[in-house]
Amino acid sequence: KNEVEQSPQNLTAQEGEFITINCSYSVGISALHWLQQHPGGGIVSLFMLSSGKKKHGRLIATINIQEKHSSLHITASHPRDSAVYICAVQTGTASKLTFGTGTRLQVTL
Amino acid sequence: EPEVTQTPSHQVTQMGQEVILRCVPISNHLYFYWYRQILGQKVEFLVSFYNNEISEKSEIFDDQFSVERPDGSNFTLKIRSTKLEDSAMYFCASRDGTRGGNQPQHFGDGTRLSIL
Numbered sequence: 001k002n003e004v005e006q007s008p009q010n011l012t013a014q015e016g017e018f019i020t021i022n023c024s025y026s027v028g029i030s031a032l033h034w035l036q037q038h039p040g041g042g043i044v045s046l047f048m049l050s051s052g053k054k055k056h057g058r059l060i061a062t063i064n065i066q067e068k069h070s071s072l073h074i075t076a077s078h079p080r081d082s083a084v085y086i087c088a089v090q091t092g093t094a095s096k097l098t099f100g101t102g103t104r105l106q107v108t109l
Numbered sequence: 110e111p112e113v114t115q116t117p118s119h120q121v122t123q124m125g126q127e128v129i130l131r132c133v134p135i136s137n138h139l140y141f142y143w144y145r146q147i148l149g150q151k152v153e154f155l156v157s158f159y160n161n162e163i164s165e166k167s168e169i170f171d172d173q174f175s176v177e178r179p180d181g182s183n184f185t186l187k188i189r190s191t192k193l194e195d196s197a198m199y200f201c202a203s204r205d206g207t208r209g210g211n212q213p214q215h216f217g218d219g220t221r222l223s224i225l
Contacts, residue, residue: 031211041198043152043216050211086152090211094157094164095140095204097214101151 006087006100013107019074021103023087026068031090033097034061034072036083043086046072077107111135115201115217122191123225130186130220132201139206141184142214143176145169145197152200158184159206188222196224 003026013019023032034046047054047061049070054061058077063070074081084104088097114133122128134141143155156166158176175187184203188195198221202214 033213035216040218041146041221042218043200045213045215048211048213088152092165094159095211095214096142096154096157096165097144097152098154099144099152 004087004089004098004100006103008103009101010104011106013077013105015078015107015109017077017107019077019081019105019107021072021085021087021105023070023072023100024068025087025089025098027091029089029091030095032063032070033088033090034059034070035086035088037086037102038083046085048090074105077105079107079109081105082107111215113201113203113215113217115199115220117220118218119221119223121223121225124193125190128188128191128222130188130199130201130222132184132186132217133182134184134201134203135205135215136182137205137207138203138215140164140204140214141176141178142202142204143186144200144202146200146219147194147197155186155199191222191224193224196222198222 031050036044058075060073084102086102087100116131141158146152156170157164173189198219200219201217204214205212
């Protein structure tokens with residue numbers, strides 16, 4: 001059974017700060033996803049990665065397969081980045097996702 | 110950009126009643142999923158569906174649950190006799206699968222199911 005652990009659970013930052021959210025998992029995976037969940041509940045896919053690093057705007061995601069660890073970075077954070085960020089790992093032939101508990105990010109002015 | 114759509118956005122049902130949650134996946138996608146999120150908890154996998162059959166299901170997905178793709182566009186989750194603990198947000202997702210390699214899952218906005 002794959003366990004997905006995220007840290008921190010809650011994070012408060014001031015606008016402009018550099019933010020890092022960490023994710024570790026326990027067994028082999030085919031891919032790792034970073035997702036964003038807004039207060040209304042909707043889930044948006046940010047990144048899917050199986051190796052290395054991806055960048056989209058101010059967001060950067062990295063993964064170390066050997067260490068079973070991934071990080072999501074937000075540069076120059078903004079209040080609109082406030083949301084829950086969720087790490088999920090993909091396994092199996094049907095590619096089901098196993099989710100972490102999420103990191104609640106609040107960015108203040 | 111194509112979207113996964115779910116209806117209704119909120120469903121209130123009496124305990125013991127049957128409920129059907131509806132999803133319209135992205136049109137050329139081949140893999141379909143249902144997940145649920147109990148308030149304050151993490152998202153949990155329920156079931157995956159491919160080629161008109163269930164490909165994987167979790168322990169949560171017991172005999173009270175069923176899925177169906179009744180036509181070329183809809184993907185439904187039925188709960189036969191709802192319990193209070195079925196109250197949750199239910200998310201539908203779909204994935205392309207027509208191209209080689211991994212593709213992301215696209216999520217609907219969810220249906221909030223409240224059992225009274």
